[in-house]
Amino acid sequence: MAGMIRKGERNLITDVAGLRVGQAEDAAARTGVTVLLADEPMMAASDVRGGAPGTRDVLGLDAVPLVDAVDAMVLSGGSAFGLDAPSGVQQYLKERERGYRIAPGLPPVPIVAGAILFDLANGGDKEWGEEPPYRALGKRAAANADRNFKLGNAGAGFGALAGAYKGGLGSVSCVSDDGTVGALVAVNSVGSPIMPGSDAFWAWPYEQDGEFGGRMPKKRAGLELPSDMKGAVRPAANTTIAIVATDVELTTLELRRIAIMATDGFARSLRPVHTPFDGDLVTVVSTARHKPSEPRPLTVLRLGHMAADCLARAIARGVYEAETLGDFRSYRDTFP
Amino acid sequence: MAGMIRKGERNLITDVAGLRVGQAEDAAARTGVTVLLADEPMMAASDVRGGAPGTRDVLGLDAVPLVDAVDAMVLSGGSAFGLDAPSGVQQYLKERERGYRIAPGLPPVPIVAGAILFDLANGGDKEWGEEPPYRALGKRAAANADRNFKLGNAGAGFGALAGAYKGGLGSVSCVSDDGTVGALVAVNSVGSPIMPGSDAFWAWPYEQDGEFGGRMPKKRAGLELPSDMKGAVRPAANTTIAIVATDVELTTLELRRIAIMATDGFARSLRPVHTPFDGDLVTVVSTARHKPSEPRPLTVLRLGHMAADCLARAIARGVYEAETLGDFRSYRDTFP
Numbered sequence: 001m002a003g004m005i006r007k008g009e010r011n012l013i014t015d016v017a018g019l020r021v022g023q024a025e026d027a028a029a030r031t032g033v034t035v036l037l038a039d040e041p042m043m044a045a046s047d048v049r050g051g052a053p054g055t056r057d058v059l060g061l062d063a064v065p066l067v068d069a070v071d072a073m074v075l076s077g078g079s080a081f082g083l084d085a086p087s088g089v090q091q092y093l094k095e096r097e098r099g100y101r102i103a104p105g106l107p108p109v110p111i112v113a114g115a116i117l118f119d120l121a122n123g124g125d126k127e128w129g130e131e132p133p134y135r136a137l138g139k140r141a142a143a144n145a146d147r148n149f150k151l152g153n154a155g156a157g158f159g160a161l162a163g164a165y166k167g168g169l170g171s172v173s174c175v176s177d178d179g180t181v182g183a184l185v186a187v188n189s190v191g192s193p194i195m196p197g198s199d200a201f202w203a204w205p206y207e208q209d210g211e212f213g214g215r216m217p218k219k220r221a222g223l224e225l226p227s228d229m230k231g232a233v234r235p236a237a238n239t240t241i242a243i244v245a246t247d248v249e250l251t252t253l254e255l256r257r258i259a260i261m262a263t264d265g266f267a268r269s270l271r272p273v274h275t276p277f278d279g280d281l282v283t284v285v286s287t288a289r290h291k292p293s294e295p296r297p298l299t300v301l302r303l304g305h306m307a308a309d310c311l312a313r314a315i316a317r318g319v320y321e322a323e324t325l326g327d328f329r330s331y332r333d334t335f336p
Numbered sequence: 337m338a339g340m341i342r343k344g345e346r347n348l349i350t351d352v353a354g355l356r357v358g359q360a361e362d363a364a365a366r367t368g369v370t371v372l373l374a375d376e377p378m379m380a381a382s383d384v385r386g387g388a389p390g391t392r393d394v395l396g397l398d399a400v401p402l403v404d405a406v407d408a409m410v411l412s413g414g415s416a417f418g419l420d421a422p423s424g425v426q427q428y429l430k431e432r433e434r435g436y437r438i439a440p441g442l443p444p445v446p447i448v449a450g451a452i453l454f455d456l457a458n459g460g461d462k463e464w465g466e467e468p469p470y471r472a473l474g475k476r477a478a479a480n481a482d483r484n485f486k487l488g489n490a491g492a493g494f495g496a497l498a499g500a501y502k503g504g505l506g507s508v509s510c511v512s513d514d515g516t517v518g519a520l521v522a523v524n525s526v527g528s529p530i531m532p533g534s535d536a537f538w539a540w541p542y543e544q545d546g547e548f549g550g551r552m553p554k555k556r557a558g559l560e561l562p563s564d565m566k567g568a569v570r571p572a573a574n575t576t577i578a579i580v581a582t583d584v585e586l587t588t589l590e591l592r593r594i595a596i597m598a599t600d601g602f603a604r605s606l607r608p609v610h611t612p613f614d615g616d617l618v619t620v621v622s623t624a625r626h627k628p629s630e631p632r633p634l635t636v637l638r639l640g641h642m643a644a645d646c647l648a649r650a651i652a653r654g655v656y657e658a659e660t661l662g663d664f665r666s667y668r669d670t671f672p
Binding site: 004005006007049051174190195204205206207208216217220221223224225257260261263264265266267268271272273274275276277297300301302304305306308309 | 340341342343385387510526531540541542543544552553556557559560561593596597599600601602603604607608609610611612613633636637638640641642644645
């Protein structure tokens with residue numbers, strides 16, 4: 001049976017037991033990497049809905065994959081250069097003999113999925129010479145992994161922009177009798193997280209205990225595209241990439257359904273979203289610590305509902321926690 | 337350039353020139369059929385996101401179809417029995433020599449796509465004997481096609497249930513310098529269209545001129561599943577099926593992107609949505625009357641934004657216009 005749904009203790013994705021988050025940044029380049037590490041391989045399924053995604057080893061269902069579990073999942077800045085970040089995490093894991101064991105005697109192969117966002121036009125110094133910084137950032141991020149981690153201008157959210165506001169890294173969690181659900185997201189959207197003519201986040205209906213400032217809307221949004229979305233001047237400078245985690249043991253198909261429902265959290269916290277210029281995706285992972293209660297489709301419905309709410313809250317929180325960086329003003333400096 | 341976005345003249349999908357909507361109902365069986373007819377074949381692309389869809393000749397991109405245009409699109413009650421409804425529409429069109437011309441001398445083949453919703457548990461008399469009523473309803477609906485049509489308990493929405501409320505058929509439109517966008521939807525969701533503890537529709541931010549009652553929310557939604565969703569007692573009695581139409585000439589890939597963005601309108605008007613028990617889908621059609629302005633991806637972004645807002649409004653309007661039927665109370669009787 002479904003129990004009361006409440007905010008988790010840390011209100012971070014690491015409320016899901018067995019998960020840690022590590023981050024590393026290059027302040028001069030205004031970019032960074034966030035990695036979700038698991039004590040044991042995680043089942044994973046993804047839902048890619050943006051028009052301009054950049055991914056590495058992201059496991060959908062189309063491939064009917066042999067390996068349906070990952071050792072880590074990486075969110076990175078750097079656009080396609082950031083697809084190096086999983087290499088650094090792989091190296092970190094290889095040194096600890098973690099990975100998929102193909103056969104006895106062969107070295108294990110760490111399976112590290114990754115998704116990137118575009119932060120190349122944020123004013124940072126991108127003249128990094130022979131090798132982009134992302135492999136090294138990935139390894140440093142993995143070494144930093146902890147159950148506590150910084151939100152806002154951190155990791156993959158360091159140089160992110162959400163509409164006209166400074167974007168950032170967000171995370172929340174919730175708990176019910178079914179289990180724990182957490183979300184982790186780097187918000188770098190074309191669309192705005194704020195209701196037009198207002199200081200309220202689109203995600204306001206789901207807010208818990210003022211976790212993103214506690215403002216409520218007073219009027220309708222109207223039909224126009226918002227004036228605080230990113231302009232046509234940076235048509236590729238976008239993408240919101242997210243991870244949802246749960247401790248409930250589910251099949252890949254069930255995780256895929258939860259990913260589809262989690263995607264609704266994007267729609268409830270950003271407008272417009274899933275545009276041709278966004279590379280939006282969500283990967284749902286499971287640490288498989290608890291069996292789901294029967295009937296399973298109802299458990300999937302409840303976990304999908306929790307996932308959608310968590311993702312909407314995490315997106316707002318990532319923007320709320322961000323700090324002004326160069327020309328890019330934070331939400332809190334815009335609406336003090 | 338984007339112009340001001342405003343409600344269309346009729347505020348119906350038929351504000352898109354060249355389209356008509358026909359409907360037919362079987363009041364005893366509490367079911368019906370809605371058909372969208374076009375003067376010329378329409379380009380079409382779909383986005384199927386529910387866990388329990390029922391479709392006929394719905395054109396996605398997976399098939400890389402030879403025929404990427406349809407003569408009509410049908411929304412029907414009757415669960416899988418309703419997949420007969422396109423047959424009746426085909427017959428209507430065949431008698432008028434409409435259809436895809438494979439070769440000279442051969443009869444044209446009317447291409448009629450269809451999607452169904454489950455209304456078999458709504459208390460209507462489903463003992464229809466030798467043949468389900470849907471083929472005949474499809475033909476009658478096509479014969480009734482007009483630019484004006486009824487909302488609420490009409491066509492595919494006749495016997496629909498939206499969460500704990502009587503569901504129905506909804507439609508709205510909007511117009512900008514880019515062109516016209518309209519939505520048509522039969523709302524039969526597991527999830528609720530109403531914010532918890534409130535008489536406001538989730539779609540309230542997008543409402544135009546009190547088209548669904550003009551209520552606004554006064555408090556947050558909380559994290560629980562809503563008490564006014566459908567219970568576990570009718571786990572298959574669901575599905576919201578939608579059509580979005582535009583007069584802008586687009587490629588199938590561009591229509592598919594607009595379908596993905598339109599799907600966000602489901603997330604903004606129903607909660608939870610896209611559950612394992614819903615067969616939610618949206619088909620986007622184009623009458624191709626106007627060329628898009630350059631750059632095309634920005635036009636797609638604007639049309640996708642219009643599509644998402646229209647679909648959220650149409651869903652709320654379908655529920656608002658519905659009338660109490662048997663045990664199923666309407667929104668307006670619940671919140672007088």
